[in-house]
Amino acid sequence: MPRVVVHVMPKPEILDPQGKAVAAALPRLGFEGIASVRQGKRFELELEGPADEAAIARLREAAETLLSNPVIEDVVDIEVLGEGA
Amino acid sequence: MPRVVVHVMPKPEILDPQGKAVAAALPRLGFEGIASVRQGKRFELELEGPADEAAIARLREAAETLLSNPVIEDVVDIEVLGEGA
Numbered sequence: 001m002p003r004v005v006v007h008v009m010p011k012p013e014i015l016d017p018q019g020k021a022v023a024a025a026l027p028r029l030g031f032e033g034i035a036s037v038r039q040g041k042r043f044e045l046e047l048e049g050p051a052d053e054a055a056i057a058r059l060r061e062a063a064e065t066l067l068s069n070p071v072i073e074d075v076v077d078i079e080v081l082g083e084g085a
Numbered sequence: 086m087p088r089v090v091v092h093v094m095p096k097p098e099i100l101d102p103q104g105k106a107v108a109a110a111l112p113r114l115g116f117e118g119i120a121s122v123r124q125g126k127r128f129e130l131e132l133e134g135p136a137d138e139a140a141i142a143r144l145r146e147a148a149e150t151l152l153s154n155p156v157i158e159d160v161v162d163i164e165v166l167g168e169g170a
Contacts, residue, residue, distance in 0.1 A: 044125070
């Protein structure tokens with residue numbers, strides 16, 4: 001079955017408390033040299049049918065309404081990984 | 086500054102309740118044809134220095150200890166996006 005990855009990130013103008021917490025924790029744990037961190041989401045979906053244009057268009061709609069909150073998040077990428085196992 | 090993306094997913098043998106919830110919600114909202122969903126995390130980091138081999142090795146260690154929980158999650162990819170704005 002074709003696998004698709006949907007990448008969702010907080011919009012640039014939105015404060016990202018999870019990312020800020022990670023960025024603050026890194027130097028405390030000995031990892032220096034990281035200027036900023038933003039945390040988003042990655043969804044891996046398996047499609048029942050082929051990953052054709054119509055399926056990806058429907059998936060984009062689902063990604064923009066259900067997988068992300070369009071007020072605070074952007075769907076930054078939809079990546080078709082091809083046929084899975 | 087170079088930007089790096091760290092991709093984290095729940096291990097295949099781990100039940101993923103967030104992904105299951107999304108997969109169950111999709112058909113209720115009219116999106117059919119999606120067999121399974123797994124939800125992971127995507128981190129975008131900005132490095133202060135160059136994204137050389139040593140920096141990426143340190144970052145991989147941080148990703149495997151702080152950005153992911155190694156008991157239940159895998160770092161599936163570390164992607165160097167090159168120089169940001």
